[in-house]
Amino acid sequence: MQHIIEMVGVSKIYPGGCVALRDINVKIEKGEFVFLVGPTGAGKSTFLKLLFREELPTRGQIFINGKNITRLKPKEVPYLRRRLGVVFQDFRLLPQKTVYENVAFAMEVIEASPREIRRRVPKVIEMVGLSHKMNSRPHELSGGEQQRAALARALVNNPDVIIADEPTGNLDPDTSWEIMKLLDEINKKGTTLIVATHAKELVDAMKKRVLQLEDGRLVRDEERGVYRCET
């Protein structure tokens, strides 16, 4: 069976010698919801960066949909990124653009037709519950609303996988819950989700697969797991 994501013997040593990941072997199936946990500096962000090819592994192979992404030609990288939606703790919305324009921009970048953009963008904004703020700029939105907008942007090109690095890191507990429920809904519609987080309560309540990193090693892989990170 082909996995949507597979890492084989992946290590990452940054220039300067910091070993961020050590011999990671992991397979993720299409449609899974996976939490990535571990203490600060354990390698979670590095793990995610390797998936969207912001970084290359020092050793090992990474397959997405069966394609070895460590061997992509530069011109193939945009095709990989198109299949992935990425969400960050600090939202990373363009400040001068409205919610609509931020989401539309992600489609413009891949040269979608204006007609397709006009059709798709309002639908995705509605999906994240932000239709009433479509014409607001990021500074006019709450943190939770900004993260919804960022999620709409990640979703608009209908990716196979959403990769989220601490998506609730800047949000209060109630808002964090709302965002996590939204991620769960997105997952139930078929998108594979990989979420790095320190949000213990959320991980414990959601009962999803948990991968735990410690000092660059994958030390736990548990179905319906809990947070349980001793630092």
Ligand SMILES: Nc1ncnc2c1ncn2[C@@H]1O[C@H](COP(=O)(O)OP(=O)(O)OP(=O)(O)O)[C@@H](O)[C@H]1O
């Ligand atoms: N660009 C870089 N150059 C050198 N070292 C780096 C770089 N990025 C990360 N590191 C180091 O790699 C290790 C893993 O970092 P990483 O950001 O992946 O951890 P993390 O688990 O995401 O941490 P946090 O929970 O604090 O976000 C750390 O020791 C970090 O200092």
